[in-house]
Amino acid sequence: MVRSADVTIVGGGPAGSALAVALGRQGVRVELYEKARHPRLKACGEGLLPHGVSALRDLVGLPEVPTVRGLRFRAGGESVDADFPTGHGLVVRRDRFDAWLFEHAASTPNVDARPGTPYTGTRAPILVGADGRQSMFHRRLPAQAARPHRVGLSTHAIGVEGVTDRVEVFFHGDGELYLAPTGDDEVLISALFDYRQFTPDALTRLLRSIPAMRARTHRIKFTTPVLASAPLGSFVPRIVDATERLLLVGDAAGAPDPIVGDGLALAFSSTQDAASAIVSGDWRSYQRRRLARGANARRLGRLMLGLSRTERRGAWFLRHCSAIVPRLLDLAVAREPSSDRQA
Ligand SMILES: Cc1cc2nc3c(=O)[nH]c(=O)nc-3n(C[C@H](O)[C@H](O)[C@H](O)COP(=O)(O)OP(=O)(O)OC[C@H]3O[C@@H](n4cnc5c(N)ncnc54)[C@H](O)[C@@H]3O)c2cc1C
Numbered sequence: 001m002v003r004s005a006d007v008t009i010v011g012g013g014p015a016g017s018a019l020a021v022a023l024g025r026q027g028v029r030v031e032l033y034e035k036a037r038h039p040r041l042k043a044c045g046e047g048l049l050p051h052g053v054s055a056l057r058d059l060v061g062l063p064e065v066p067t068v069r070g071l072r073f074r075a076g077g078e079s080v081d082a083d084f085p086t087g088h089g090l091v092v093r094r095d096r097f098d099a100w101l102f103e104h105a106a107s108t109p110n111v112d113a114r115p116g117t118p119y120t121g122t123r124a125p126i127l128v129g130a131d132g133r134q135s136m137f138h139r140r141l142p143a144q145a146a147r148p149h150r151v152g153l154s155t156h157a158i159g160v161e162g163v164t165d166r167v168e169v170f171f172h173g174d175g176e177l178y179l180a181p182t183g184d185d186e187v188l189i190s191a192l193f194d195y196r197q198f199t200p201d202a203l204t205r206l207l208r209s210i211p212a213m214r215a216r217t218h219r220i221k222f223t224t225p226v227l228a229s230a231p232l233g234s235f236v237p238r239i240v241d242a243t244e245r246l247l248l249v250g251d252a253a254g255a256p257d258p259i260v261g262d263g264l265a266l267a268f269s270s271t272q273d274a275a276s277a278i279v280s281g282d283w284r285s286y287q288r289r290r291l292a293r294g295a296n297a298r299r300l301g302r303l304m305l306g307l308s309r310t311e312r313r314g315a316w317f318l319r320h321c322s323a324i325v326p327r328l329l330d331l332a333v334a335r336e337p338s339s340d341r342q343a
Helices: 014-025 050-060 094-106 202-209 211-216 263-269 271-280 283-308 311-320 322-332 338-342
Strands: 007-010 030-034 070-075 078-083 089-091 111-115 126-129 150-158 166-172 175-183 186-194 227-229 246-248
Touching: 007 014, 014 030, 014 050, 014 094, 014 111, 014 263, 014 271, 030 094, 050 089, 050 263, 050 271, 070 311, 078 311, 078 322, 089 175, 094 111, 126 271, 150 202, 166 311, 175 202, 186 202, 202 211, 246 271, 263 271, 263 283, 271 283, 283 311, 283 322, 311 322
Parallel strands: 007 030, 007 126, 030 111, 070 166, 126 246
Antiparallel strands: 070 078, 150 186, 150 227, 166 175, 175 186
């Protein structure tokens, strides 16, 4: 006789796949729906912060991808390096990374992975929404959209000169630009804009507007299409519904503005909490801990959005407050929710 599942997970992105692994290993029977077939590209800055790296290592080990030791913030003529206080970050090209993680989930005992299968509504006793920022479950557990409204773009290219093992972050009046090595001389290029600054050629315009980038990109060749995603950022005040036995994970449970680069790390560092909640039935502690982690990222996001609003403001900050920049990274890589650290 076929044993039916204990948990239905909707979404086989990083959050859903990671949770499927954690549950399957504990003997929980999982059905994992993923509407796409991996590998598929996804608009993302592709940086995994150190606390996400260590959570991922504990869960499944690490993929062979470029490591980064910190960030290089740039605005106007100013440049400040800030290395991670502990550990290192990873640059995970999302098509390969998501496929790698989904494959881990599919080969975990007790996990029935269903690629290319949109969720149609039948469910096990417990239902998990891991279907991203525009989750269908926000009808039941509503999300609040972030302000200001922002658009994100990402692509990959070869021929960008001077890329190092630090993620470069440019603050510019038209938007923020991110560069990170994805391996084999290829670079991730991502940009974040306010809606009002956005035009279809926004990314190439931004590359041309930053003098330091103009000089480094005259031989640039794009290797993947430019993908867009909007609106960015959301806050979900309630992420569990004990009556419906519904729980949200990953971006579905609230997405920090990508300026913090914490979405993936937040998903992985909350995976064990979500799995424990499902196994023990203590859903409230998952809600409390996940929201506290998300609040750290939101606070940092607000601060960084304020600093990055104009190139002049960013340059002023880097010139006069360079000593504070590493402290920002400390905040970004904070492992535990602040309420737990104080306890
Ligand atoms: C421009 C941009 C830059 C970013 N930069 C970074 C960064 O540098 N670092 C970082 O950590 N984060 C970054 N993020 C955030 C990061 O992309 C997300 O936090 C991450 O993708 C969340 O993973 P997830 O699994 O929750 O959701 P997703 O990655 O969105 O996965 C959800 C999955 O659910 C599937 N799905 C949806 N609906 C259904 C359905 N009905 N049935 C079945 N399957 C379904 C989708 O196909 C998808 O595979 C960035 C985001 C953007 C937009």
